[in-house]
Amino acid sequence: MGKVKIKKSDVWIDMTPMSDVMTLLLTFFMLTSTFVKNEPVKVNTPGSVSEIKVPENGVLTILISPEKDAAGKPTGEGQVFMSIDNTDLLGTTLDGMASAFGITLSTQEKGTFKSESTFGVPMGELRTYLESPAKARQKELPTKGIPLDSIKGSMSEFQQWVSVARTANTNVKIALKADATTPYKTVKKVMSELQDMDESHYYMITQLKQEEDK
Amino acid sequence: MSKKDSKQKKMNVRVDFTPMVDMLMLLITFFMLCTTLSKPQTMELTMPSNDKHTLENQKNEAKASETITMYVCADNKLYYGEGIPKYNDPSWIKEATWGSSKEGIREVLRNHTTEDGTTPVKRIELAVKELNADRAKNPKMYNDSIYQKKLSDSKGGMLKDGKIPTLTIVIKATDNASYKNLIDALDEMQILSIGTYVIDKINPDDTKLLKLKNVKM
Numbered sequence: 303m304g305k306v307k308i309k310k311s312d313v314w315i316d317m318t319p320m321s322d323v324m325t326l327l328l329t330f331f332m333l334t335s336t337f338v339k340n341e342p343v344k345v346n347t348p349g350s351v352s353e354i355k356v357p358e359n360g361v362l363t364i365l366i367s368p369e370k371d372a373a374g375k376p377t378g379e380g381q382v383f384m385s386i387d388n389t390d391l392l393g394t395t396l397d398g399m400a401s402a403f404g405i406t407l408s409t410q411e412k413g414t415f416k417s418e419s420t421f422g423v424p425m426g427e428l429r430t431y432l433e434s435p436a437k438a439r440q441k442e443l444p445t446k447g448i449p450l451d452s453i454k455g456s457m458s459e460f461q462q463w464v465s466v467a468r469t470a471n472t473n474v475k476i477a478l479k480a481d482a483t484t485p486y487k488t489v490k491k492v493m494s495e496l497q498d499m500d501e502s503h504y505y506m507i508t509q510l511k512q513e514e515d516k
Numbered sequence: 517m518s519k520k521d522s523k524q525k526k527m528n529v530r531v532d533f534t535p536m537v538d539m540l541m542l543l544i545t546f547f548m549l550c551t552t553l554s555k556p557q558t559m560e561l562t563m564p565s566n567d568k569h570t571l572e573n574q575k576n577e578a579k580a581s582e583t584i585t586m587y588v589c590a591d592n593k594l595y596y597g598e599g600i601p602k603y604n605d606p607s608w609i610k611e612a613t614w615g616s617s618k619e620g621i622r623e624v625l626r627n628h629t630t631e632d633g634t635t636p637v638k639r640i641e642l643a644v645k646e647l648n649a650d651r652a653k654n655p656k657m658y659n660d661s662i663y664q665k666k667l668s669d670s671k672g673g674m675l676k677d678g679k680i681p682t683l684t685i686v687i688k689a690t691d692n693a694s695y696k697n698l699i700d701a702l703d704e705m706q707i708l709s710i711g712t713y714v715i716d717k718i719n720p721d722d723t724k725l726l727k728l729k730n731v732k733m
Contacts, residue, residue, distance in 0.1 A: 317533030324540035331544060335551030348696035350703050352559040366695075477558060482696035486588070486689040489698065490717070497563050505558040508699055 339419040342383060342443040343367040348482040349511030356507060357475050361387050362467050363507070365420060366480035366488055369447070380480075380488025381447035383422030384463060391471050392416055398466035405429060422448045425459055450491050461495050468501070476504040559702060564714060581631040583684045586621070587722070588701055590692035590732045594621055598628065603721040606728040614700055621701075625708055628683060636673065636683045637708050643670040644709040671711030685713040688722060690733040 345367055365383040386392040396415055400407050403425045407415070411432040415421065418439075423431045423446045431439060431446075452458045457465065467474050476496065480489055496504065580599040587595040587609065595609045602608040612621040626637045647666055651658040658666070673682040687701050698715075705713045726733055 317537050321533045321536050321540060324537055324544065328540055328544050328547065331547040331551065335547060335553050336555070337551050347556065348699040350557060350559055350699050351706055352557055352703070354558050354560060355555045356558050479556075480695045482694060482699075484695040485691060486693040486695060486698060487691040489695050490689070490691070493563065493715075494717075502563040504561060506561055506699065506702075508557045508559055510557045511703075 339385065341365060341385075341420050342422065342440075343381065343481075345479055345481045346483075347479060347507050347509050350508035351511055352508060353510070354505075356477060356505065359388065360391060360471055360474050361477050361505075362464065362474050363387070363477045363479050364492060365422070366478065366484050366492060368481055368484045368488075380484050380491075381422070381444075382450060382460060382488075382492060383420050383443075384448060385420040386467065386474075388471075389416055391467065391474070394470040395463070395467045398470060399425065399463060400428075402462060402466065407432070422446055424449050450495060457499070458495060460492070461499050464496065464501060465499060476501060477507050478504055479507040559699070559706075561702070561715075579631070579681065582636070582681050583686065584625065584628060585686045585688060586701060587726060587731070588687065588689040588693040588697045589726070590690060590694075592694075592697060593731065594697070594701075595726075595729070595731060596621065596624060601721070601725070603725050604728075606725060609725065609729055614697075622704055622708065625683065625685070625704065625710070630681055630683075632681070634680050636680055637710060639675060639680060640670055640673065640682065641709050643675050668711065671709055682712055683710060685710055687713060687715045688718050689715070690718055690726070690731075692733060 343365065345365060363385045365385065366380050367383075369379045369381045386395060393412065393416055396407070396412060405425065405428060407429065411429065414432050420443070422443065427446070431442065434442070448460045448463060450458050450460050452461075464476070478489070478492065496502070583599060585597045585601060587597070589595060592614065594612050594614060596612050597609040612624050613619055614621060616622045626641065627635060628637060629635050644667065647658075647663075647670060651663055671682070673680045685705060687698070689698050689701075702713075704710075723733070
């Protein structure tokens, strides 16, 4: 009988080492990883042998994707979205843009704007967009995009976003993230607009591709 | 009584960690699913300024035999022309394939011979390879700044046995070429350690030429 009792108490496993390991793993994941951004359009970046990493901080990502019509066929045009990884910078940029276009946004609307990872709505529709419920916004965003056409011969909305972000933080780095199937026309337009405003140095986000044998 | 009490207290010190482990597992799963570990790769690109007032003497001129124009066209097609563009002669441009096959663009660039009989791409590529091997052998002697300087020297044609002319590549992409092809073209520059290349816009002459060649743009 005594033996049986000992066995019963042995079933109790000490979980302390297990929890130690878990905490370590958790800390590792929390420190090394970055959250997946919720992007309105799925972008498949092309592969490249380049091994440079994206800079850590203050990156203005320009997302370019081929536009699709209702049937899902590419129209030959492209859409442009943007995201800024630094929330403070994003806020300052939004304030600058809003005052440039004469739009007053409530604190709540600003909060909504900042909580979204990617933006890309024409300034004229910004208020209505920010006021609509989250589900509607998610549906609507992929159909929008930042207009690349210049306004009355001066800077386009896209250029204004970039220049306001540049004034807010002079060290902001520009990264282009375009889908592999984007027609060069759109990329060219973005590039030449950047060039027009003397933003001639930028990064192009790619995936690592194994180098074929030489 | 007091003895019994202390004994019971000792037993109670053991805390059950199972719920804690459960919670940690959940958290780890959450982090593994919702985050990315690796940062995406990038390419650095510096485009020339659109400013038209660049002084003439700031522009570099390349010799005709040291330039190649690459036309990146729709449907994954790639054409190239050597030397000064002959806009009226569609046979000036030749088709090439992507990648490293025999008629691929990599071999074309690598075997391009300049007028004085050198193959600059091949030689520079060798020099860069040597440099990398040297660096792998004793990394202490080649710290980052020295390495970068040597690398840009090699890319600029300053080899151990004197300066050789370098190849200049002009990349022109048509409207319907995909972004992937443009990146592929830039990739070739990196693989072959070509330092002087530029992305240029298609001009009307190019359009005419590609039309003569019946290229889908």
